[in-house]
């Protein structure tokens with residue numbers, strides 16, 4: 001970047017911060033703070049752009065651009081991505097973008113799953129999934145400090161941020177674990193504050209469709225069904241239940257499948273709803289494959305898989321009935337643990 005370009009960027013930065021200096025000392029309004037970090041992020045990416053390290057081909061809506069830039073701020077500095085090409089899809093709690101990768105990643109294209117800011121996320125009923133689960137920090141290791149654990153239980157603002165990070169960390173660490181075990185999941189590259197970078201499934205012009213949008217012939221359907229069952233085995237072997245598995249969270253590309261969307265995973269050992277959730281996953285999969293001509297008995301398949309890993313079939317509780325913070329529900333859970 002030329003000296004001129006640089007000094008122009010700094011001038012703009014100064015202008016953005018001049019507003020702060022003009023305000024009452026010690027009091028920066030939240031609006032101004034967010035405008036400031038938005039400006040910082042924009043300028044940072046523009047500096048990268050000017051230096052030829054980062055582009056922003058995708059033209060986002062104004063508000064989307066602000067949180068996208070804020071999330072990608074960190075990524076740009078690490079040479080993980082060099083361009084945001086376009087939005088693949090907006091899901092319930094995150095948007096996924098097609099990116100060109102940066103110098104430090106060997107694949108040419110990447111998928112960036114960028115979670116919406118905590119306050120704007122359309123949360124899955126997460127109490128069910130969080131019950132019996134240890135919260136994780138940014139680096140994927142268990143949160144153990146009393147202050148952190150208390151903040152989460154008391155749902156302070158800081159605690160809510162920790163929860164949000166933990167939710168994303170579960171998705172990332174699960175991808176790492178399953179990818180290492182040879183499961184059909186996108187290769188995970190990095191977890192940042194608000195986003196996950198992973199292998200992109202699809203072609204340059206077209207992302208992989210989800211399985212629900214695909215009609216298979218009977219032979220292919222059988223083969224892919226067996227492949228899903230293999231993945232269910234790998235999940236159980238690695239102490240995970242997907243928790244939201246269906247043909248909507250499986251991508252289909254080049255005749256193969258890729259399982260996605262893991263933040264809500266639960267442990268078969270420590271979640272009281274484990275059997276119910278596992279059975280629901282298996283049932284939804286079987287519904288799709290039955291419609292494609294594969295004859296299966298969902299309940300039997302679920303029970304065979306479940307018990308083959310030594311898990312017990314316990315009385316079903318309806319999803320949503322359990323609340324991690326409710327003492328009565330905790331007792332129910334403890335009772336079920338004892339058997």
Ligand SMILES: Nc1ncnc2c1ncn2[C@@H]1O[C@H](COP(=O)(O)OP(=O)(O)O)[C@@H](O)[C@H]1O
Nearest residue numbers: 089091092093094096111186199200201207261
């Ligand atoms: N690695 C990927 N490659 C290509 N497309 C992806 C990838 N990950 C997600 N997508 C697309 O983004 C959508 C939303 O991602 P998902 O992880 O399912 O989040 P949500 O919780 O919002 O449903 C998916 O349905 C799929 O179309």
Ligand SMILES: [Mg+2]
Nearest residue numbers: 091248249261
């Ligand atoms: Mg999904």
